[in-house]
Ligand SMILES: Nc1ncnc2c1ncn2[C@@H]1O[C@H](COP(=O)(O)OP(=O)(O)OP(=O)(O)O)[C@@H](O)[C@H]1O
Ligand SMILES: Nc1ncnc2c1ncn2[C@@H]1O[C@H](COP(=O)(O)OP(=O)(O)OP(=O)(O)O)[C@@H](O)[C@H]1O
């Protein structure tokens with residue numbers, strides 16, 4: 001499978017007044033043609049900021065992509081101009097959000113919004129664009145699309161709005177589609193309809209999808225490969241089969257043990273109630289991560305060295321990467337990468353600078369040598 | 374838990390409508406049937422799960438049980454004495470008859486003696502209602518007066534979905550948890566303090582949490598505070614309205630575990646409301662499935678999962694993706710949206726989406742009846758007989 005998207009050592013920070021939020025702190029992944037990559041992790045672990053970085057839509061200030069490379073069909077989209085990026089967005093790479101109401105414009109009809117996207121990227125007349133919009137709405141399973149084009153977002157149910165969003169995202173048949181929790185706000189029966197629709201589209205158009213969710217069951221049923229994120233970093237990446245059958249990172253293992261499986265037995269052999277394998281504690285504060293492994297405070301297998309240094313990401317089997325000292329066993333390691341180094345440089349600089357001009361009123365404008373833009 | 378056979382809560386004929394505007398432009402209001410005749414019991418120490426899609430009336434049922442909403446109709450018996458329930462039921466039956474007689478008289482229009490008859494019936498109805506109310510008011514939450522309500526609140530508590538909004542931001546944790554015991558005078562002074570510490574231990578919060586404010590805590594920790602507050606009066610029932618829906622999976626598991634362990638310590642019953650069937654099935658002894666204000670299926674978690682009988686339950690189960698990449702079945706996908714409760718379909722409200730519908734489905738409302746293996750469903754034509 002040839003890769004249409006390669007993300008290397010991506011780091012996106014938020015430079016707040018007196019602290020830095022390391023939202024994404026060294027993330028590496030690839031996306032093959034027609035492949036679906038699931039991105040999972042707890043709230044605040046950096047899933048949305050990863051996808052917004054790919055769209056170059058991180059609010060700046062305070063956010064900034066401080067390092068990395070995002071090559072879309074061989075071109076680094078972090079290096080192109082804003083104008084060029086506007087052409088890429090919606091055309092080669094598009095995005096669906098969790099709450100369609102916030103991304104659809106409430107004062108324009110559905111048809112107008114779709115036709116605008118079409119007219120921006122294609123040489124197509126107003127009337128043709130509306131006809132095309134109706135065709136797209138039919139494709140995403142809306143009945144009476146010729147009438148729907150004249151409706152406003154608030155007139156549609158949650159499921160129909162999400163279909164309209166998908167129609168907009170698919171309008172130009174993008175190479176890559178990013179779906180950020182596209183079904184989280186929907187009921188299960190509507191979620192099933194939307195997932196089936198996305199599956200059909202991906203099969204007919206060969207679209208590559210980055211699918212963000214915190215629902216492991218959706219991941220299992222919908223994706224080919226999975227990246228598990230924790231506190232701004234990818235802790236494990238592999239095929240969906242490997243992740244579920246042979247999870248290596250203690251966090252992945254914990255996550256899988258936390259969800260009740262429908263039909264699970266609820267009592268132990270001795271008659272007592274069975275408890276879930278909950279991970280104790282919660283996600284660390286993105287302002288000050290623990291010194292060593294970010295999962296160490298919650299990890300049942302933490303060792304002394306876990307508290308002292310961050311583990312590097314190692315490839316233990318082809319396509320199976322883990323970021324954990326338990327798997328730094330040299331015999332098995334295929335490759336080893338120290339991600340997030342750029343971030344460390346930025347932080348060091350920041351500390352030096354803030355030491356120099358302590359009483360400076362504008363802490364957020366601190367210069368960072370590796371920063372882009 | 375030997376007490377699991379005794380009825381703690383008996384909900385009968387519960388109905389609640391909300392007035393909603395007929396359209397954006399009109400000032401006329403029409404009734405929205407949020408809960409439309411719910412009957413269900415919760416036994417002592419039992420967990421009853423309530424599932425269904427958004428807007429089907431789960432929260433409304435939970436809130437009616439505590440009278441946070443005032444229902445239109447029905448009874449919610451707390452620790453009921455069967456003799457009283459039977460007696461009141463007779464009065465309710467008589468009331469229904471009187472009411473329909475009255476409707477007939479009114480419908481027949483201005484015939485001779487109609488005015489007299491109407492007055493008589495109205496009188497009888499008023500009497501009937503007064504007696505029924507007096508007989509029911511010690512046990513039926515919906516008939517209770519102020520004093521009985523005050524007593525009842527000790528036994529029935531609630532945990533809310535939104536741990537961000539449900540705690541007073543201006544109170545420190547020890548005051549939030551201690552408020553109930555203070556008001557009811559169950560614990561005072563040093564003993565109250567000790568009790569709050571004990572509760573903090575029970576829900577897995579550090580003791581130094583006592584002097585801090587809610588905003589200093591994460592979502593999971595706030596939900597623990599909410600649970601400690603609900604426990605403080607050692608109630609018999611806690612209504613949990615989506616207590617884990619807003620939480621991350623790992624924290625969700627912590628709270629589910631906490632609720633399970635507390636149940637054994639405190640002999641608690643839960644009405645556990647959620648839309649996530651796997652969580653509900655895991656925590657509940659029995660599960661009720663709701664659709665458009667009505668219970669359509671009720672059975673043990675195992676019955677529902679292994680042998681769902683109602684077409685809606687079957688579709689619901691079929692819609693849920695399985696956390697196993699080997700299993701990629703998602704075959705029984707329901708088409709269409711949930712219809713509006715303002716204008717629900719006639720007959721069985723599920724009929725427009727039902728793959729099993731027969732002619733009578735759009736005419737006759739199906740009633741809850743025992744199915745072959747003992748759980749109850751409301752359906753004219755369940756699959757496989
Ligand atoms: N505009 C912003 N300003 C400052 N910090 C931000 C901003 N947006 C996000 N963050 C921070 O970046 C981190 C990652 O956030 P992100 O939205 O990517 O999380 P997520 O994994 O998508 O979580 P969720 O599951 O809740 O959507 C969080 O710590 C968040 O607080
Ligand atoms: N205060 C209110 N005023 C008007 N309508 C209401 C009110 N509360 C609820 N409703 C309506 O009653 C119906 C049932 O609502 P309810 O909140 O009980 O549903 P639910 O099953 O808890 O849904 P969810 O899963 O979204 O919480 C819905 O159609 C809702 O819009």
Ligand code: SF4
Nearest residue numbers: 293296299306324325
């Ligand atoms: S590096 Fe150490 S603390 Fe981190 S996940 Fe591995 S074993 Fe646990």
Ligand code: SF4
Nearest residue numbers: 721724727734752753
């Ligand atoms: S009563 Fe009829 S429409 Fe309703 S669920 Fe049963 S078969 Fe379907």
Ligand SMILES: [Mg+2]
Nearest residue numbers: 047048049180
């Ligand atoms: Mg997000």
Ligand SMILES: [Mg+2]
Nearest residue numbers: 431432433615
């Ligand atoms: Mg609700």
